[in-house]
Structure formats: structure tokens, C-alpha cells
Amino acid sequence: MDFAAQVMGVVNVTPDSFSDGGRYLDPAAAVAHGAELVAEGAAILDVGGESTRPGADPVGLDEELRRVIPVVEGLAERVPGTAISIDTTKAGVARRAVTAGAAVVNDVSALRADPELAGVVAASGVACCLMHMLGEPRTMQDDPRYDDVVSEVKAFLEERLEFAVGHGVDEQAIWLDPGIGFGKTAEHNLELLARLDEIVALGRPVVVGTSRKSFLGRLAGGRELGRRLPGTIATNVMALERGASVFRVHDVAEVVDALAVAGATVAASEWRGGRRV
Numbered sequence: 001m002d003f004a005a006q007v008m009g010v011v012n013v014t015p016d017s018f019s020d021g022g023r024y025l026d027p028a029a030a031v032a033h034g035a036e037l038v039a040e041g042a043a044i045l046d047v048g049g050e051s052t053r054p055g056a057d058p059v060g061l062d063e064e065l066r067r068v069i070p071v072v073e074g075l076a077e078r079v080p081g082t083a084i085s086i087d088t089t090k091a092g093v094a095r096r097a098v099t100a101g102a103a104v105v106n107d108v109s110a111l112r113a114d115p116e117l118a119g120v121v122a123a124s125g126v127a128c129c130l131m132h133m134l135g136e137p138r139t140m141q142d143d144p145r146y147d148d149v150v151s152e153v154k155a156f157l158e159e160r161l162e163f164a165v166g167h168g169v170d171e172q173a174i175w176l177d178p179g180i181g182f183g184k185t186a187e188h189n190l191e192l193l194a195r196l197d198e199i200v201a202l203g204r205p206v207v208v209g210t211s212r213k214s215f216l217g218r219l220a221g222g223r224e225l226g227r228r229l230p231g232t233i234a235t236n237v238m239a240l241e242r243g244a245s246v247f248r249v250h251d252v253a254e255v256v257d258a259l260a261v262a263g264a265t266v267a268a269s270e271w272r273g274g275r276r277v
């Protein structure tokens with residue numbers, strides 16, 4: 001099994017993101033933060049200009065462009081060997097971000113929000129992350145229900161994968177994400193993490209984003225944002241063990257270390273007396 005985990009560092013250029021809103025609104029601050037995350041071991045930087053936290057208001061195209069494009073341009077110059085991901089649902093943002101140097105489009109709507117985004121991804125040949133979300137950010141946490149969350153998320157991702165390929169996106173460039181916290185209760189999140197191997201079985205790299213999310217705080221007895229790193233590490237280590245490939249986090253240095261140790265331990269468990277068992 002290959003445990004070449006890649007850490008995706010989060011660079012939010014928003015006033016209202018749930019954990020770091022307003023900290024990196026100035027492009028220079030966002031670029032400096034991204035460079036710091038790369039020095040800490042991030043292989044990918046995910047630049048976002050629209051918060052998707054529960055209850056967040058949508059952002060218009062011009063405002064989103066104004067926030068993210070200078071940051072993508074700045075990062076492309078400052079950390080040229082790093083893959084830059086643009087976290088957007090808009091074709092207009094993805095198009096400009098790719099021109100500015102982005103190599104990944106991370107779409108939390110899985111190509112449902114903007115009918116033109118699939119074409120932009122296909123034409124530019126960049127990688128694309130398709131994420132599951134039930135409902136839309138404003139209302140997604142209002143009593144989400146599933147019969148079997150894992151089977152339903154898996155069927156959704158399979159359908160979106162087919163949709164993307166049908167619209168000319170190279171299958172090899174597609175990543176899948178169960179969308180932890182996007183229209184899910186804590187129990188749904190836990191079941192998705194526990195049975196992540198079923199999503200991995202779809203055969204595409206799986207991305208997980210648990211970083212600092214509220215269910216981690218609740219499970220640990222009511223931890224505020226600043227005290228959710230242990231839960232972030234625990235869930236990312238478990239996701240690694242179940243075959244995830246990309247780990248989207250705010251606290252890069254700590255997660256890189258945890259995944260290095262966890263990955264080495266999993267690899268050691270597969271070898272006995274110099275032989276793979």
C-alpha cells in the first residue's frame with residue numbers, strides 16, 4: 001500500500017471563515033502565510049475566497065476574484081514548486097486562477113453549482129477535487145438525514161466522477177472528498193471516517209478535511225477552536241490508515257509530523273522479517 005500522504009495547507013482569504021476568518025485578507029499576509037505552510041511541509045496550498053461554514057452568505061464573482069487572484073499569483077511566484085489549489089465553485093474564478101498558476105480546482109459543489117466549471121477543468125487539464133455536500137452551506141446543518149451515509153456519499157461521488165469524465169475531465173486528474181461537516185452530524189462524520197476505505201475503493205485519491213471542525217470540539221468535551229488540534233490529528237491519522245491521500249489542514253507542521261509517524265507505523269505493520277505480509 002502506498003502511504004505517500006500529501007498535506008494541503010489552508011489559505012483562507014475571507015473575512016468570515018470559521019477558524020481563521022479575517023486573518024489573511026491582505027494578499028501579502030496570505031502569501032506569507034502560504035509560504036510558511038510550505039516551509040512546514042505542505043505539498044499543496046488551498047486558496048479560498050468564499051467561506052462555506054454553516055450559515056455563510058454567498059460571495060459575488062468580482063469580490064471573490066479580488067480576494068484570491070493576487071494571492072494565487074503571489075504564491076505561484078513565491079513557492080513555484082507547490083501545487084496551488086483554488087477552492088471555488090465558480091467557473092470565472094477557476095479560469096482566472098488557473099491562468100495565474102493554480103494546478104487544482106477544489107469544488108465543494110462537485111461541479112453542480114456552475115454549469116461551466118466542468119468545461120474549464122477539462123480544457124485546462126488541471127486536477128479537480130469533487131466533494132460531497134448535502135444541501136447548501138446556508139442550511140446544510142439543519143437536521144441532515146441519511147439511511148446509510150457512507151453508501152449515499154459513495155454513490156454521489158461515483159455519479160459526480162462519471163459526470164466529470166463525461167464532460168471531458170481526465171479521470172486520472174480527479175480526487176474525491178466525503179465532505180466532512182457538509183450536511184452531516186457528528187455521527188455521520190464519524191461513520192464516514194470509520195468506513196473511509198469504502199470511498200477509497202472508488203479508486204481515486206481521497207481528500208479529507210476535518211481540520212478544527214466543530215464535531216471535534218464536541219467529541220472532546222466542548223473544545224473551542226484553538227483546542228481542536230488533537231482531534232484534527234486523530235482523525236487525519238485514522239484517515240491515513242484507511243487509505244486517504246490528501247489531508248486538508250490549517251495546522252500543517254503538526255499534522256505532517258503525525259502523518260509521518262503514522263505512515264511509518266502502518267508500513268511497518270505490513271512487513272514481517274523483511275517480507276510483506
Ligand code: HH2
Nearest residue numbers: 012017018051052053129131177180209
Ligand atoms: N472544508 C472547508 C472548505 N473547503 N474543501 C474540501 N475539499 N474539503 C473540505 O472538507 C473543506 C473544503 C471548510 O473549512 P475552512 O476552509 O477552514 O472554512 P470556511 O469554509 O469557513 O472558509
